[in-house]
Amino acid sequence: MRDASTSRQTTSNALADELLAGAAAVLERVRTRAPHVHCITNAVAQNFSANMLLALGAVPSMTIAPDEVGEFAARAEALLVNLGTFDAERRAAAEIAIGSVDDANRPWVLDPVFVERSQPRTAFAKTLAARHPSALRLNRAEFAALAGAPWSEGGLRAYAFEADAVLGLTGETDLVTDGARLARIANGHPLMAKVTAMGCSASAVVAACLAVETDAWLATATALMVFGVAGEIAGARATGPGSFAAAMLDAIYALDGEVLVQEARVAC
């Protein structure tokens, strides 16, 4: 059990307190509304991301078939586009689905997985980033490839401001900014880096929170807090990455607003 005084200490400012209260409300709304989230995600992550959304209380759909992805995305309350496996079918599906959610004025998340690893991926990610995602969930190397410059808090704020999108940068400490506000979330567990699709499924949780909260900064920060706190709970129960993956889904399923507020270590 974490010392409550530490928790208070790291959340002593007013914005962080407001964020925590808002996050608890967002989590409860996901449980109550069970939003439909359509995911265009890579083959490695599809199963785990669908299970993550179900554990959270959302309703996933995963089709990438061009004939129908538009209709699925149009009916969903949020969309996730993840570039983890960068095949032609998924690229076409992403274009169609983003068109659908644009028309319906629905939120969507871009997860530019491994964008730093190949030129065609970088180029395509930049094209998608220009189509106004509500939020991007990415790590430092991915941000550097997308922004064309190494990571810094200032650079992060500037990118978010210019793109009019929230950035959720995950790492030892997660950073969430809309350009103006910046939250630092210090939850998480080392085993999260030892299970594939963990980041991808975090992005799915961001999409689920965006589905029930119009303030994309609050929604993204909520998702990463939920994810980090659940990761700590799962890490305390696991004996390795195999048991951790199952424990993570169990922890996401059981987490409520009260435990979230108590366990989150957030500063603004």
Place this chain on the structure above:
Amino acid sequence: MRDASTSRQTTSNALADELLAGAAAVLERVRTRAPHVHCITNAVAQNFSANMLLALGAVPSMTIAPDEVGEFAARAEALLVNLGTFDAERRAAAEIAIGSVDDANRPWVLDPVFVERSQPRTAFAKTLAARHPSALRLNRAEFAALAGAPWSEGGLRAYAFEADAVLGLTGETDLVTDGARLARIANGHPLMAKVTAMGCSASAVVAACLAVETDAWLATATALMVFGVAGEIAGARATGPGSFAAAMLDAIYALDGEVLVQEARVAC
């Protein structure tokens, strides 16, 4: 532990007793014969369905490549066609594989996942349903889309009779009918709805039972009883959907005819 008197009460009629005895025999035959089941299923469900078949004692194969799916299906003792991810390659594979099992006079199951969600999916599912599957495993919304009318016991019987196929309608209570006979199965656990591909893998179990039992009604009812009873056993051990998925495979692996007869709550 369930009260044995309840079990007796709900299975008091002769057909239900016969069904239970038959189901135990079908389960034992799957264990002994280890039938080969070819699955054309969606990307989200492939891994879990293969593991479900292995846990049950069957031998799965999953290829969808047009060059070879016909040969794989021809050698299999049963076929599953699931529409969960509705891509062009899988549609082509389904057509070829159904042709193969038709030629070989082998049973096959249609799982029209999300058929109510898009027009092209409904149209394709109707085409496949017209090619005489031995059984369809579906939920109420999927039945309504396929039948063009809301669900009712009478409608279910009429559809099964006209299509000359067994319907396995899963929900709070599962219904299995060939038009004449109708079984109601009251097993299951709420966490089954919190793990992706649970229904898809139930359809794989239906295919495995059809591989060893020519009475498609008995085979389908056996599969859904096995699935529901295993779900209850897993639910009693799980602490959330992550541990439930693993416990479900463990329970399917361990289940025998005696426990099945004892725990199944079935009425005809």
Place this chain on the structure above:
Amino acid sequence: MRDASTSRQTTSNALADELLAGAAAVLERVRTRAPHVHCITNAVAQNFSANMLLALGAVPSMTIAPDEVGEFAARAEALLVNLGTFDAERRAAAEIAIGSVDDANRPWVLDPVFVERSQPRTAFAKTLAARHPSALRLNRAEFAALAGAPWSEGGLRAYAFEADAVLGLTGETDLVTDGARLARIANGHPLMAKVTAMGCSASAVVAACLAVETDAWLATATALMVFGVAGEIAGARATGPGSFAAAMLDAIYALDGEVLVQEARVAC
């Protein structure tokens, strides 16, 4: 706990002792260097193989997109090509990636899954086998289809010698030969045959060991020892195939050189 005297008995010759010491060193090197392994593997196995590599301490990438697979493979320290789902995209990806690792003089593993099941698969596997993989990981039926003759120790040695490749033949006892040397590894657990993608993920472990060890015979034998010993540890903890899959990842994650040497049952 296995009797230490048995362990000594089965490893009494000098080559086996040398192999065990070498294997412990290879395992430690994988942990330290965290090699990048690119996997072209089937859809069923992608998630589990990525998790196996992460648990082992390697860094997986899984893309099969023709635009970028060459670049990913060129940056990886080893490549896995698995034929489990034999679609056109994966076949093209395999050709490109093998070209990349040839140019970079990097090791690669061929896993000719189900090569005995269809003619086009056999033909394609033979084409790939002719492109000089460092090692092939396969079972008896797959070897017979590839070699055009039933399995025998002599046939195995002859094939390895002629192909200038190491063969890792898995079964009740695993055999690893480069034509001259032959190791027999007697570890493993029956539940390994009840989880899909177990063999595929063993091949991924072979690739990770090849990434840090130029003696392909030592690397392949290490991988199969690590896999077999972890399987026994997991089997002792599991209650069925669902809990076994998670326990296997936990065991791979926790295994160190000392336990490997102590638990491996190897003869040369």
